[in-house]
Amino acid sequence: MTDALQTEALAALRRLVGRDDAVFHEGQFEAIAALVGERRRALVVQRTGWGKSAVYFVATRLLRDRGAGPTVLVSPLIALMRDQVEAAARAGVRAVAINSTNAHEWAEVLAQLDRDEVDVLLVSPERLNNPSFRDEQLPTLVRRIGMLVVDEAHCISDWGHDFRPDYRRLRDLIAQMPPSVPVLATTATANSRVVEDVVDQLGSHDVTTIRGPLARASLRLGVLRLPDATARLAWLLSHLDELPGSGIIYTLTVAAAVDTARFLNEHGHHVRAYTGQSDADERAESEGMLKRNEVKALVATSALGMGFDKPDLGFVLHLGAPSSPVAYYQQVGRAGRATDSADVILLPGPEDRDIWHYFATASMPDQDRAERVLAALAASSGPLSTPALEAQVDIRRTPLELLLKVLDVDGAVRRERGGWVATGEPWTYDAERYARISAARRAEQDDMLAYETTTECRMEFLQRRLDDATAVPCGRCDNCAGPWLTAEIGRAQASEAASALDRVGVPIEPRRQWPSGLASLGVPLSGRIPQGEQAEEGRALARLTDLGWGGALRELFAAGSPDQEVPARLLDACVRVLAGWGWSERPVAVVAVPSRTRPRLVASLAEGIAGIGRLPFLGELAADPGAPAGRPGGNSAFRVADLHGRFDASSLHLPAGPILLVDDLADSRWTLTVAARELRRAGAGTVLPFALALRG
CATH class of the missing domain: 3.40.50.300 (P-loop containing nucleotide triphosphate hydrolases)
Structure with a gap:
């Protein structure tokens, strides 16, 4: 059996690579034999370029020849899907993909599946929770599936470097499949802890693990x-x-x-x-x-x-x-x-370390936010779309979507047609688990710093960390x-x-539309912002993430940094931005946005610009001290609700002509939008927003 299977597999491999002298790398046939000959579950951890795709395409060809159904290949990236479809064709394997870029082809792909004309269906892990796919196509696929392949399987693990919550739902998919259906997980980047986690997610302790050396001699x-x-x-x-x-x-x-x-x-x-x-x-x-x-x-x-x-x-x-x-x-x-x-x-x-910290904290679920989401869904009489939910819980779209995925995988919420619903299942924030993840990430960051300074072999260093x-x-x-x-x-x-790197000036695009959901927050604004209440396109010195001025700005806005007058170097750079703006009409006066966190910085910036430009400084917009503080990082609807009614420009004596509106940091741009609206309503002809920094 093994000899015959090896002969058949070698012929398929040679078709795949287009060479009559091709032979298997060590471990490739062993994986194929486990999948095809024994219908087992296997984890392959091998260096990039080793040929993991050859294992699943050859195994697919052999399984299909034996009457098995199509392989479902869970693949994380569209670029990777394109390469996999092309590689499959070389092996005589008919592969098709369902992803966000080919929605116009989905109907034909599903028809091909019905006609059994597909050998490999490539899907993203996120697609597994698309309501129509999950409820209509997936049950049929589970009944017919010949093999499940999880590519880049380190993404299953909380410990993996590219953790994606949707990968964790694969455990539920595997549990629905007959035990005789082989499952293959592949990755090039997994240490022992990730390997153990992936094996656990595969739903069996009887997993064939094939692990090779990770050194790359080239x-x-x-x-x-x-x-x-x-x-x-x-x-x-x-x-x-x-x-x-x-x-x-x-x-x-x-x-x-x-x-x-x-x-x-x-x-x-x-x-x-x-x-x-x-x-x-x-x-x-x-x-x-x-x-x-x-x-x-x-x-x-x-x-x-x-x-x-x-x-x-x-x-x-x-x-x-x-x-x-x-x-x-x-x-x-x-x-x-x-x-x-x-x-x-x-x-x-x-x-580097500041950037690592930003991305690490941005992706970590937060207990307070999770509880707000669950409370809003529990109180709703029906499904809530993500935009509708966003308007209720004050969480921006991207972190909200990530949080919903985590809660979905944990069984606390469910995505249905029309939006999200709470399942009613008990849920508690696993603080210990997330503390472990945070500690592991900090340790990995320390390892990366050690790699930079080590005097030992660098490849050996990477291998040992894996x-x-x-x-x-x-x-x-x-x-x-x-x-x-x-x-x-x-x-x-x-x-x-x-x-x-000394280049200065980035546009601040004006807001043209009020966010949805304001009525539910008691704010009588909706739809398009009237032309007579809009700001013009503005300018910032630089983005916080810029290679050049970003470093100085990140230091100025770092957590815990004191409020201070604008440094002379930054003020000079701002003047250069204004000199190169190219506006149709020069501003006639300067107004500052009142700041609760950096009043010295904003005031000194506005006064400095006014003095150098020989413009009258009209002072700050009046601010209601009892109004809620504008909460940076909140979503658009809550941000506008916090700002609505906070500013008053009626006491300013506005001359005819454009007003330069000065702030320290443009984040969501809603502060500048609402402040500009008040100036326009008080008689300003046009408003030109200016900020030291633009986030993002």
Whole structure:
């Protein structure tokens, strides 16, 4: 049986890779035999490029030939789905995907499933909880399913570096399947703790675990510590052409990716920005251009990560370090899959830890918020849509959606047609669990800082942090073979980087529409903001996440930083923003937004601008001291409700002409919107908002 199965499997593998001399890597056939021959559950932890997809496509082909139903492949990224569909076709496997970019094809995909013309259905974990898919298509699939594959299975785990709550509902799906249906989970990034968690989620302690060495002989790892963002950008400009082939330049924020790509293009390097905010078609186009070596690099956030496959990728460079060795290994694994050598370079920054902390805290469920959501759903007579719920609980859309997913997986809420409902199941906030997750993330951050400074082999360091018992010195990294990176920066490149990072001024887009749900909060505003009450497009000195001025602004607005007069350097930069604004009519006066947290900063900024511009400073808008404080971070409806009626411009003597409205930080932009409305209603011709910083 085994010999015959191996012969059949080897033929399928050779069709997949298009080579008659192809053979299995160690562990590949063992996984296939467990799935096809024994119908078992298996976990494969192997380095990127090892060939995990070959296991599930070959196993699918063999299972289908034996009369099994289609494989359901849970895959986390659309980019990965595209590559998997193409790879499946090479193995004679008919694969189709259901995701957010191909809604126009869903009806045909479902018809193909009904006709048994699909071998592999790729879905995102989020799709498993789409009401129509969950209630109408999924039960039929569960009855017919031939194999379940969970790709990037580390996402199942709370301990995984890319925790996605929807992955946790796979345990319920597995429990509905017949025990004879094989289940395969694959990942390249899992330490022993994650492995144990994934095995538990697979619903059986009898799991075949195939774990191989994670060392990547083709990768040459190096770290270059430079003093600041200017030096890092200048180094990149000086040495990008020297890096082999084409590659990926990772950044920690969207703003950094966009700014870096713009800077490099302006100086003759053909690169493209790639972020989660990029249009889906633009992302697909960029992936294709990188694969065809039509660009030197994609400057990307982690949105370009798991599963992106370019075998000859020549380098991966990080401007700023990811928050853990697990995440770092995942990203550098994109390089050198089919080449003898690829360069992996880390340029860490002093701001990295602040950025890690921001993202870690933003994704963690909060007990008070969870209880508000459950109370609102319990009090509702029917399902509440996310926007309707948002207007009741004062939580912004993105964290609210994440919280709802966590509560859904925990069984406390359920998504139905028309919105969310409370299930009535008892729920308690698992503070101990989230404390463990927070502690684990802090430990991973410390490990990443240790990687930057270690004098030991860097590949061995990463392997040990992934609990790879085969770890030995690689002989190639900068610590093993000596540094090959130079810190030398060209004088012209340093000047150009400094000029780029000294660039000032970003638009503040005006709000045009009031948020929904205000009536339920007692605010008589709805629909489009009347033209005569709107602000014009404004300006901020920079975003808090910007590579250049962002650092100084983050320090100014850091938690616990004292209220102070605006630093002279920042005031000078603000004057440069105003000088380059290009407004159709110069402002005739300056008004300040009253601040409860930084009154000295706002007043000194407004007075400083007025003095330099020789404009009258009319003072602050009058503020109702009894009105609720504007709560930063709240959702739009609650934010406007807090601000409505707070400001009064009737005592100001407004001259004819545009008014410059000055604040410290534009977050949701509702403070500037409501303040501008009061000025317009008091007779201001136009209102030009200005802020030191724009969040995001």
